Amino acid sequence: MRQLLVLAVMASVIMPVNAAEYRCNTYCPYWNQCFSRCAWFYSEQEQYELNQNRALQNLYRDTDGGRRRPSRAACIAAIESGVANGTYGCND
Numbered sequence: 298m299r300q301l302l303v304l305a306v307m308a309s310v311i312m313p314v315n316a317a318e319y320r321c322n323t324y325c326p327y328w329n330q331c332f333s334r335c336a337w338f339y340s341e342q343e344q345y346e347l348n349q350n351r352a353l354q355n356l357y358r359d360t361d362g363g364r365r366r367p368s369r370a371a372c373i374a375a376i377e378s379g380v381a382n383g384t385y386g387c388n389d
Contacts, residue, residue, distance in 0.1 A: 316339070316340040316342075316343060317337050317338065317339045317340075317343060318337070318338050319335060319336075319337055319338075320335065320336065320338050321333050321334065321335040322334050322335075345379065348378045348379075349378050349379045349380060351378070352374055352375040352377075352378035352379075352380050353375065353380055353384070355371055355374065355375070356371050356372070356374075356375045356380065356384065356385050356387065357385070359371040360385045360386075363385055366386055367385050367386060367387055371387075372385075372386075372387035372388075375387055
C-alpha cells in the first residue's frame with residue numbers, strides 16, 4: 298500500500314497537471330429550444346505558454362528551420378510573446 302502511495306505522489310510530481318477546464322454554457326432563447334456552447338478555458342500561465350509555443354513555431358516556419366533570416370514581424374511577435382531574445386537571430 299505504501300509503495301502505491303509513493304508511486305502516486307511521484308506521478309503527480311513528474312506529470313504536469315493540465316489546469317484547462319472544459320466549460321459549457323446553456324441558454325434557452327425560446328421555451329422549447331436550448332443551446333449549449335462549450336469551450337476550453339486555460340489558466341493565465343497555460344495561455345502564456347501556448348502563445349509562446351505558437352510564436353516559436355511561427356518563427357521556425359518563417360526562418361525555414363533556421364536557414365534564413367526571420368522577418369521583422371515574426372521577430373517582434375516572438376519577442377513580445379516571451380521568446381528569448383536572440384532566438385533564430387531575433388534581436389530587439
